[in-house]
Amino acid sequence: MKPIDIWLLVYPGFVLLDATGPAQVFSTANDEARDAGLPEPYRIRMIAPGGGLVASTAGVSVMTEPLPRSGRSLAGSTLVVAGGRGLERGDSAALDPATLRWVQRAALGGSGGGGVRRCCAVCTGAFVLAQAGLLDGRSAVTHWMDAARLQAQYPDVQVLDDAIYVKDGPFYTSAGIAAGMDLALSLVEEDQGRGAALDTAKRLVVFFKRPGGQRQFSSELLAQADPQGLHGQLTDWLRPRLKRQIDVEQMAAAFALSVRTLHRRLRQEAAISPAQLLLRLRMEAACGLLERPGMSVKRAASQSGFGSEYNLRRAFAAQLGVVPSDYQARFG
Known part of the structure; x- marks a missing residue:
């Protein structure tokens, strides 16, 4: 079979592992195939853009080729856009209009057709796809620190702030930095099957399917909130009351707001509902409790406001994709 071209798009100020992590996954898949007597x-x-040496934020430069012309050279291939410095602020070289036009043509095929088969972004590389209009009406993810900003800047994108990676049609996005390797392994599984992807993960000494979402690696996800804004104030009000039965009406009354106004202002500030904020705070509390020595799942459920082990298990399965005991074994 003809090898699949993997185009790794970088630019000055890109994050090194965003590009080299996926590159190593695909390279290791080649090693596995070669050892089995199969074509790479x-x-x-x-x-x-322009090719040549390109410097990363780590101070390491990589040698690159110029952007290929859209058309036959891109047909059936995979594009991976690395994240980098300044993308969330809009001052990155990757947001140059000419580069964005190239990404659009590569993803959509342009007038001559022959676009890539898969268009992917690692970490803040999602801002490039979003700015190019490729994620409108689609689900996407980025680094947990930038999820709220991606949602605020591109309201037509459904940002999933806890996923490790997301596939929506031919567009793929992944969470922060190392999650690009998780995404690349999923592409190997698509192309070569589960066995090949598992063998690649084993050789790399990484998870084939990482347990849980990215929120488990960001215990202070909510600390990015403005402490003077409603989001920060409500967070401070809720934290000492997590063990109580709290409803949205009580939250609104505590700030002399109507329920409708509370919902609207939280959506504007943090793209979150009051109920979602309460759930995240309880999840944050439960995770912290389970990381303590000697803590039982039952006590963690009670002290974090879930009330029962059953409720805690349901929340962990839905939010992190693991059961509390597995989380405790890994992070306790």
Whole structure:
């Protein structure tokens, strides 16, 4: 079979692991195939506007090829856009209009057709796809620190702030930095099957399917809130009351607001509902409790406001994709 071209798009100020992590996954998949006497499934190409040496935020530069022309050279291939410095602020070289036009043509095929088969972004690379209009009406994810900003800047994108990676049609996005390797492994599984992806993960000494979402690695996800805003004030009000039965009416009354106004202002500030904020705070509390020595799941459920082990298990399965005992074994 003809190898699949993997185009890794970088630019000055890109995050090194955003590009080299996926590159190593595809390279290791090639090693596995070669050892099995099979053709290498991937041809890995590092590209950048203009080509040449491109410096990362780590101070390491990589040699790149110029952006390929849209058309036959891109047909059936995979584009991976690395994240980098300044994308969330709008002052990155990756947001240059000419680069954005190239990404659009590569993803959609342009007038001559022949676009990539899969268009992917790692970490804040999602801002490039969003700015190019490729994520409108689609689900996406980025680093947990930038999820709220992505949602605020691009309201037509459904931002899932806890996912490790998200696939929506031909567009793929992943969470922060190392999650690009999780995304790349999922692409290997699509192309080569579960066995090949599992063998690649084993050789890399990484999870084939990482347990839980990215929120488990960000215990202070909510600390980014403005402490003087409603989000920060409500967070401070809720934290000492998590063990109580609290409803939205009580939250609104505590700030002399109507329920409708409370919902509207929280959506504007943090793209979250009052009930979602309460659930996240209880999850944050439960995770912290389960990380303590000697803490039982039953006590953690009670002290975090879930009330019962059953409720805690349901919340962990829905929010993190693991049961509390597994989380405790890994992080306790």
